[in-house]
Amino acid sequence: MKHYKAPIKDIWTGRVSNKWLYLHEKVHCTPLEELPEAQKKSIALLGYACDEGVSRNQGRPGAVNGPDAIKSSFAKMPNHLPGQVLLHDVGNITCDNGDMEAAQETLSDTVLTLLQKKQFPIVLGGGHDVAYGHYHGIERYLDTKKEAQTIGIINFDAHFDLRKNTEQNNSGTPFYQIAMECQEEHIDFNYLCLGIRKDANDRVLFQTARDLDVTYVMSDTFQAPFLEEINTWIHAFVKNVDHVYVTIDLDGFSSAYAPGVSAPSPMGFTPYIVLECLKTIMGSGKLISLDIAEMNPKYDIDGQTAKLAASLVHHVAHSIAGS
Numbered sequence: 001m002k003h004y005k006a007p008i009k010d011i012w013t014g015r016v017s018n019k020w021l022y023l024h025e026k027v028h029c030t031p032l033e034e035l036p037e038a039q040k041k042s043i044a045l046l047g048y049a050c051d052e053g054v055s056r057n058q059g060r061p062g063a064v065n066g067p068d069a070i071k072s073s074f075a076k077m078p079n080h081l082p083g084q085v086l087l088h089d090v091g092n093i094t095c096d097n098g099d100m101e102a103a104q105e106t107l108s109d110t111v112l113t114l115l116q117k118k119q120f121p122i123v124l125g126g127g128h129d130v131a132y133g134h135y136h137g138i139e140r141y142l143d144t145k146k147e148a149q150t151i152g153i154i155n156f157d158a159h160f161d162l163r164k165n166t167e168q169n170n171s172g173t174p175f176y177q178i179a180m181e182c183q184e185e186h187i188d189f190n191y192l193c194l195g196i197r198k199d200a201n202d203r204v205l206f207q208t209a210r211d212l213d214v215t216y217v218m219s220d221t222f223q224a225p226f227l228e229e230i231n232t233w234i235h236a237f238v239k240n241v242d243h244v245y246v247t248i249d250l251d252g253f254s255s256a257y258a259p260g261v262s263a264p265s266p267m268g269f270t271p272y273i274v275l276e277c278l279k280t281i282m283g284s285g286k287l288i289s290l291d292i293a294e295m296n297p298k299y300d301i302d303g304q305t306a307k308l309a310a311s312l313v314h315h316v317a318h319s320i321a322g323s
């Protein structure tokens with residue numbers, strides 16, 4: 001398949017216990033065409049190895065190697081998943097010849113397949129244009145259901161990513177593209193942004209957010225002392241939708257935690273607040289799929305950002321497994 005690379009075993013290394021103590025011992029490298037329909041809980045890791053959207057958005061390339069950096073860090077972590085819960089690496093979506101739109105289409109097809117096979121997808125980016133393809137895969141999956149189902153998008157990010165795609169699509173336009181399609185289809189655009197920075201979004205972006213009725217929490221409020229209030233916002237948002245798609249842009253974290261991104265945030269949020277919110281979201285039982293975007297190993301320091309992303313995957317995977 002074009003724009004798709006089957007999983008590579010070489011990434012999955014670490015301490016050897018022969019007792020499945022480590023995640024590289026637990027994971028199955030399963031090419032998409034060999035993936036079975038899950039009988040029990042099953043998690044599928046899929047990379048989106050593309051930084052074309054970041055380059056088009058005048059950012060610093062390097063996120064093309066993000067998925068493998070996260071997988072390699074995750075591989076070395078301890079495995080606490082129960083034996084019956086399966087974990088697959090299903091490979092990476094690639095962006096050949098700068099054709100980001102084709103990569104997004106392949107991503108959408110792949111997410112659709114994963115959901116049809118009853119897998120819980122965790123998509124690892126790659127530029128935040130990952131969100132456009134990812135959302136579409138979820139939407140197409142839900143379109144196969146008898147009754148209409150609504151999707152709420154929760155984005156942990158310093159940025160709205162609501163830039164107009166009048167000239168081209170890029171890593172700063174995915175949610176604007178989705179919003180415009182929602183308008184065409186006469187469906188609500190349900191978008192909650194957590195961690196928005198005033199010093200990283202211009203007035204037009206704030207106006208677009210207001211015009212589109214976007215709910216957002218600013219970075220100075222997206223902090224532990226306001227957790228109760230933040231949870232109230234999340235509960236209200238989640239209550240209104242059938243399914244929640246979570247997207248975590250690593251550049252929303254303070255660069256003290258996540259230096260390995262294209263657009264760092266010295267005044268960004270903490271991992272603690274994100275974990276607390278994830279607890280609330282997952283507690284609703286509505287989380288359908290999740291991604292982590294903008295991992296750029298070129299600017300990482302001592303693998304910290306990759307490790308942060310891997311810890312988030314670890315947390316989500318174990319929460320899904322109930323372990």
Ligand SMILES: N=CN[C@@H](CCC(=O)O)C(=O)O
Pocket residue numbers: 057058059128159160161163171172173200262263
């Ligand atoms: N996905 C990132 N989007 C940001 C990038 C900001 C920057 O490069 O400084 C945006 O377009 O606003």
Ligand SMILES: [Mn+2]
Pocket residue numbers: 157158159249251252
């Ligand atoms: Mn961002």
Ligand SMILES: [Mn+2]
Pocket residue numbers: 128157159160161249
């Ligand atoms: Mn973003």
